[in-house]
Amino acid sequence: MAPKVLVSDKLSETAVQIFRDRGIEVDFQPDLGKDKEKLLEVIGKYDGLAIRSATKVTDKVLEAATNLKVVGRAGIGVDNVDLNAASKKGVIVMNTPFGNSITTAEHAISMMMAVARQIPEANASTHAGKWEKSRFMGVEVTGKTLGLIGCGNIGSIVADRALGLRMKVLAYDPFLSQDRADKLGVHKVDLDDLLTKADFITLHVPMTEKTANILSRENLAKTRKGVRIVNCARGGLIDEDALAEMLQSGHVAGAALDVFAVEPAKENVLFNLPNVVCTPHLGASTSEAQENVALQVAEQMSDYLLTGAVTNAINMPSITAEEAKVMGPWIALAEHLGAFIGQMTDEPIKAMNILYDGIVTTMKTEALNAAAIAGLLKTANPAVNMVSAPVVAKERGIAVSTTTQEKSGTFEGYVKVTVVTDTRERSIAGTVFSDGKPRFIQIKGINIDAEIGEYMLYTTNEDVPGIIGTLGGVMADHQVNIANFTLGRTGAGKSAIALMYLDAPLSEAVLQALRATGKFQQVRPLEFNVA
Incomplete structure (x- = not known):
């Protein structure tokens, strides 16, 4: 039976056609996401749900979604999806983080230029019949220093465009390697260094515990006088009250914001301040970006439902279709190893170690971990799958660890699962032979060669x-x-x-x-x- 997908927000007809062309039954109801009760009523019929921002995938929706396997968000933000509830339910949540990268980066550059030359205020003044040429004195960006807080996909595009404008670019990003910085042509610095040296600061980080309020009152005070700040990333990265005060005092010369701590932002302390440019979360709002993310989410969901390939998942390691072919037998093996121990163990498990040897260490072991944990827990809860297993294990207090080692025996690679209870330690190892079939090769330290049957x-x-x-x-x-x-x-x-x-x-x-x-x-x- 063909998988069924519900499109409950406005996606392009081209994206909807992708589902059909791939042999997936698609129900296109672009306004359904706004009707919470109707969504609850029908969601149980579908294997996939494609959304934008209007549909709220709450814990109630997920509870009613008895067949749901994947939620695809056309866009980068998944604030409208209860990720914890989805993971517990075993539902993969995907987004499209790269489909609107260029659009968002271009918007950041546009906002920087707008605040540098006070374009919005000058435009309003001219439309009002005033000719205030002397009032709007801007600054050039050429030769200035741009500080990037975050130099990932979008930040690196901003860096490239800024270098083209003959700016010097500093980048603060804990995950940015020196080699990557050299290739991008940016200077890797710490945050304090960036704050004290940048003429313009632009943010390109997700909203997390570590990045929340990254431009706090304290950090804003470290910036050089006359700095201009741009945020097209996420609301909550800047202390808006402190920024307003520093704009009014003149320490910050201007700010351009596309995102706010509370959205929709009908009122905000930054509104109507001089040289503050505000837009209503338009970072991804171009026709090209909207089409790109819609097409991407349709392809990603189709690939998963038809081949098991996982792309841009928020709550599970991504696996390409080619990787799925290679890793499929190893994923099955990992689940069988976990299932063996799960069926053999009658007391609470305190810890689980998964050892990877040889060629298995080159694979995405996060996915193999999830399979092994799922196999272990399915004995007690058949509903557990690779998505929900790590969450359930954590809730049960099972400490999961991994070990890797170079090829150490006659097999090209193998996986060994060991669990610890209050009274004993139990282990089993297995491999995949050239025929693609998983085998048990060691139990209790005893070498065997056992084909695995139902x-x-x-x-x-x-x-x-x-x-x-x-x-x-x-x-x-x-x-x-x-x-x-x-x-x-x-x-x-x-x-x-x-x-x-x-x-x-x-x-x-x-x-x-x-x-x-x-x-x-x-x-x-x-x-x-x-x-």
């Missing part, structure tokens, strides 16, 4: 004669067919294990018969999702 039986015993006969005899007595049988031991007469891959699930009668023989320390039926 229905399996795990037993432990002392290594004594007759175990194989006992297992085979009980299975024969109960008409259970064995597809694959694997044995392993620590040494002659010591601990031994057996893994049987069966054609059907075991009945309680079979399990009781095996336990009644008195030859087994453990008898555990196991099930794995091998679809």
